[in-house]
Amino acid sequence: MIGNTPWTQRLLTAAGFFGLAFLTVPLLIVIPMSFSSARALTFPPPGLSLRWYEAFFGDSRWMEAMATSASVAAISSVAALVLGGLAVYGLRRGNFIGRGPAEGNFMAPLIVPTIITAIALYLGLAKVGLLGSFLGLVVAHTILNVPLVIMVLGVAIREFDQRIEQVAWSLGASWTYTMRKVVLPNLAPSVFAAWIFAFIGSFDEVIVTSFIAGKYETVPKKMFNELILEVNPTITAVATLLIAFTVLALAAVAFILGRAGKLKQTLV
Amino acid sequence: MSEIRLEGVTKRYGTFAAADNVDLAVAQGELVTILGPSGSGKTTLLSLIAGLNKPTSGRIFIGGRDVTDAPAQERNIGLVFQSYALFPHMTVLENVLFPLGVRKIGRAEADRLARDALKLVRLDGLENRRPSQLSGGQQQRVALARAVVFTPDILLLDEPLGALDRKLREELQVELKQLQRSLGVTTLLVTHDQEEALSLSDRIMVLDKGRTQQVAAPTEAYLKPANRFVAEFLGIANFVGLPDGGQALVRPERIRLSGSGAGKPARVVEAIYLGQMVRYHLSLDGEGARPMVAAAPFVGPAYATGERVMVSWDAADLWPVAK
Numbered sequence: 001m002i003g004n005t006p007w008t009q010r011l012l013t014a015a016g017f018f019g020l021a022f023l024t025v026p027l028l029i030v031i032p033m034s035f036s037s038a039r040a041l042t043f044p045p046p047g048l049s050l051r052w053y054e055a056f057f058g059d060s061r062w063m064e065a066m067a068t069s070a071s072v073a074a075i076s077s078v079a080a081l082v083l084g085g086l087a088v089y090g091l092r093r094g095n096f097i098g099r100g101p102a103e104g105n106f107m108a109p110l111i112v113p114t115i116i117t118a119i120a121l122y123l124g125l126a127k128v129g130l131l132g133s134f135l136g137l138v139v140a141h142t143i144l145n146v147p148l149v150i151m152v153l154g155v156a157i158r159e160f161d162q163r164i165e166q167v168a169w170s171l172g173a174s175w176t177y178t179m180r181k182v183v184l185p186n187l188a189p190s191v192f193a194a195w196i197f198a199f200i201g202s203f204d205e206v207i208v209t210s211f212i213a214g215k216y217e218t219v220p221k222k223m224f225n226e227l228i229l230e231v232n233p234t235i236t237a238v239a240t241l242l243i244a245f246t247v248l249a250l251a252a253v254a255f256i257l258g259r260a261g262k263l264k265q266t267l268v
Numbered sequence: 269m270s271e272i273r274l275e276g277v278t279k280r281y282g283t284f285a286a287a288d289n290v291d292l293a294v295a296q297g298e299l300v301t302i303l304g305p306s307g308s309g310k311t312t313l314l315s316l317i318a319g320l321n322k323p324t325s326g327r328i329f330i331g332g333r334d335v336t337d338a339p340a341q342e343r344n345i346g347l348v349f350q351s352y353a354l355f356p357h358m359t360v361l362e363n364v365l366f367p368l369g370v371r372k373i374g375r376a377e378a379d380r381l382a383r384d385a386l387k388l389v390r391l392d393g394l395e396n397r398r399p400s401q402l403s404g405g406q407q408q409r410v411a412l413a414r415a416v417v418f419t420p421d422i423l424l425l426d427e428p429l430g431a432l433d434r435k436l437r438e439e440l441q442v443e444l445k446q447l448q449r450s451l452g453v454t455t456l457l458v459t460h461d462q463e464e465a466l467s468l469s470d471r472i473m474v475l476d477k478g479r480t481q482q483v484a485a486p487t488e489a490y491l492k493p494a495n496r497f498v499a500e501f502l503g504i505a506n507f508v509g510l511p512d513g514g515q516a517l518v519r520p521e522r523i524r525l526s527g528s529g530a531g532k533p534a535r536v537v538e539a540i541y542l543g544q545m546v547r548y549h550l551s552l553d554g555e556g557a558r559p560m561v562a563a564a565p566f567v568g569p570a571y572a573t574g575e576r577v578m579v580s581w582d583a584a585d586l587w588p589v590a591k
């Protein structure tokens with residue numbers, strides 16, 4: 001029993017705080033720097049200003065990257081939600097030969113090193129002539145996001161009593177009607193969470209995007225490229241915006257799932 | 269309202285037969301229970317009739333119509349599970365309205381039918397509650413109302429009272445039987461509880477390892493079991509040797525005890541008070557280790573542990589059972 005004796009408990013707490021600090025210190029440096037008035041990256045900032053935010057929003061290339069990122073994330077997250085949702089429903093509810101390998105195949109992008117997925121997608125998209133195209137980018141991000149959807153919805157479907165669906169069928173409801181009126185309303189919080197995860201997953205993606213995006217710039221890809229060329233404080237503003245967006249989105253997920261969780265507790 | 273007929277129904281998972289060549293005919297308005305231990309194939313059989321699963325071979329008829337290949341949606345069956353399986357996001361009334369909405373029944377008519385069904389299960393007044401705000405017994409009543417509100421051809425109940433505590437279960441057994449009789453709906457009820465099967469059924473089908481062991485009225489199954497498995501599953505079974513070397517069943521209530529007189533001498537190993545009855549475990553002189561069990565009304569003479577008694581029974585109460 002770890003954590004039963006006081007000193008192991010204290011050690012664990014200390015380790016936890018250390019880990020948390022290790023993860024948040026970069027944020028504590030980046031966020032103040034983004035509001036710096038200085039021309040170059042200096043810490044602590046000599047004064048406060050919004051100049052790097054103005055630089056970001058005033059730069060048409062950044063705005064273009066933003067638009068690309070947003071549209072790729074929007075389309076690929078919805079595609080992953082629909083395809084992953086149908087796949088995981090089949091995986092959880094179906095009873096067919098080859099279910100294990102099929103699930104492994106869907107989960108692979110999350111398990112194998114990203115660089116391997118990147119090379120595979122590079123070769124695959126080149127073969128079908130989609131390398132460097134917007135559609136290719138969307139397809140790649142969809143494939144990358146499907147495992148996230150499968151993970152989140154897989155748990156939700158497993159926890160939802162299949163007999164509820166079976167009763168709906170026996171009462172005369174078609175499969176699609178049951179989906180719409182019974183399954184989805186009960187799974188809505190998890191569907192929302194899966195969509196957010198997929199959206200963030202796409203918005204943050206840089207490795208695969210760098211391989212296959214060609215002339216298209218997404219926000220993370222542009223950040224990466226800018227860092228290599230010159231250290232421009234605009235990046236700290238972009239990073240801060242990304243952090244804010246991610247934190248807000250995850251907070252929304254926590255809120256929705258928390259409410260559903262409370263709902264579930266009252267059900268029992 | 270229709271009869272159910274199964275002809276040679278078999279369901280295999282690989283080489284394992286969860287239902288093995290099952291024949292059954294349930295008459296219109298009849299209540300038949302499928303009784304068997306856990307894993308004997310009861311749920312499998314019910315899911316085949318409901319259309320949630322396809323048999324490997326055999327035919328299923330409801331009201332004379334071959335439904336073997338019909339989807340669950342087209343079978344017009346009321347289905348109730350042990351886990352209630354209510355729609356958690358809907359109110360009680362919405363749950364009961366669901367099958368009527370699917371059937372495109374007008375708003376006013378549907379409302380009237382749903383409220384009538386809820387009255388039938390004594391839940392009027394709780395229309396706007398959520399399932400999570402109801403007790404187990406109330407939830408199962410909602411499930412029952414939802415299963416009968418659209419006048420299904422048949423009713424299938426899979427251990428409907430299995431999740432409830434004993435007292436509530438006995439109450440609901442009576443209600444269920446009355447409801448079934450007043451609706452006159454052909455009903456198959458699955459249970460692993462022999463008392464429930466004996467008290468509710470017109471007939472009992474005993475199942476073991478996917479195979480039918482016997483289909484008979486409760487008293488017949490209890491007193492004249494088709495084999496040793498049925499004899500032991502339906503209650504306490506004493507076996508006595510027959511002159512021809514065979515074995516015969518004698519139920520505990522048919523065994524007479526006396527302080528003196530005719531019979532076989534025995535010693536009381538244990539006297540267990542059960543309220544209405546006293547159960548005696550008896551060791552017959554010069555016989556094997558397995559004690560004989562007798563049950564006597566509490567009002568009769570009582571015997572204490574260790575006391576010597578004479579044991580007897582009528583030849584007419586013996587039922588020969590194959591080993």
Ligand SMILES: Nc1ncnc2c1ncn2[C@@H]1O[C@H](COP(=O)(O)OP(=O)(O)O)[C@@H](O)[C@H]1O
Binds near residue numbers: 281309310
């Ligand atoms: N989908 C399935 N795949 C493999 N075996 C199954 C499946 N469904 C049920 N079985 C097996 O069939 C047997 C009967 O199961 P079931 O009908 O649920 O029994 P019961 O309801 O009498 O407890 C069990 O041994 C069970 O393991």
Ligand SMILES: [Mg+2]
Binds near residue numbers: 312
């Ligand atoms: Mg079962």
